[in-house]
Amino acid sequence: MFDLFDDAPQPDVAWYPAWLSPEEATIMLARIVAETSWRQERIRTPGGWVDQPRLTAWLGEPDAVYVYSGIRNVPQPWTPAVAELRDAVDALCDVRFNSVLLNRYRSGIDSMGWHADREPELGAEPVIASVSLGATRRFDLRHNATGVVRSFRLTSGSLLVMRGQTQAQWRHRVPKESAVSGERVNLTFRVITPGLRQ
Ligand SMILES: O=C(O)CCC(=O)C(=O)O
Numbered sequence: 001m002f003d004l005f006d007d008a009p010q011p012d013v014a015w016y017p018a019w020l021s022p023e024e025a026t027i028m029l030a031r032i033v034a035e036t037s038w039r040q041e042r043i044r045t046p047g048g049w050v051d052q053p054r055l056t057a058w059l060g061e062p063d064a065v066y067v068y069s070g071i072r073n074v075p076q077p078w079t080p081a082v083a084e085l086r087d088a089v090d091a092l093c094d095v096r097f098n099s100v101l102l103n104r105y106r107s108g109i110d111s112m113g114w115h116a117d118r119e120p121e122l123g124a125e126p127v128i129a130s131v132s133l134g135a136t137r138r139f140d141l142r143h144n145a146t147g148v149v150r151s152f153r154l155t156s157g158s159l160l161v162m163r164g165q166t167q168a169q170w171r172h173r174v175p176k177e178s179a180v181s182g183e184r185v186n187l188t189f190r191v192i193t194p195g196l197r198q
């Protein structure tokens with residue numbers, strides 16, 4: 001049977017809404033918040049330099065170097081709780097992730113604007129595994145060619161794996177949600193191949 005809407009675009013994602021139990025996710029959140037050295041990065045805007053609306057940390061193997069704003073960034077070493085999560089995500093995805101970006105949204109005021117994760121060192125069809133802990137936030141994926149938006153509620157303990165053409169054909173964001181007061185930590189596990197940057 002053909003469905004009328006069969007050709008509506010869908011991102012190439014795998015979605016595990018209850019990958020961790022709520023209890024496991026709460027414990028992980030507390031461990032990761034405590035063991036991470038969080039950074040407040042600044043970004044350049046037309047109006048000058050401003051704080052990013054979230055805290056971040058970059059962890060991984062020493063050779064998983066990436067270039068960001070013209071700076072060579074060497075990751076911080078794996079911490080115990082993040083390494084435990086990585087091993088579980090590796091096993092599920094059958095991928096050896098060598099780095100992870102942590103984003104800490106202190107409340108619904110913190111956010112991340114529309115972007116795609118398309119740095120050359122991620123390769124053409126990157127697998128990016130996104131684990132969410134803490135407050136539920138909306139995650140929007142917008143198809144570049146049609147503007148179609150697919151939204152997910154990224155609940156605590158959920159895992160969203162993006163792969164294939166998702167970065168090439170879609171952008172994504174975590175919009176501000178002023179009504180959310182709780183904190184959320186998101187981890188996006190990635191494979192960095194420094195040699196892919198020309
Ligand atoms: O917080 C999220 O769910 C998304 C994070 C993200 O898009 C990124 O780190 O590139």
Ligand SMILES: [Fe+2]
Pocket residue numbers: 115116117172
């Ligand atoms: Fe992203």
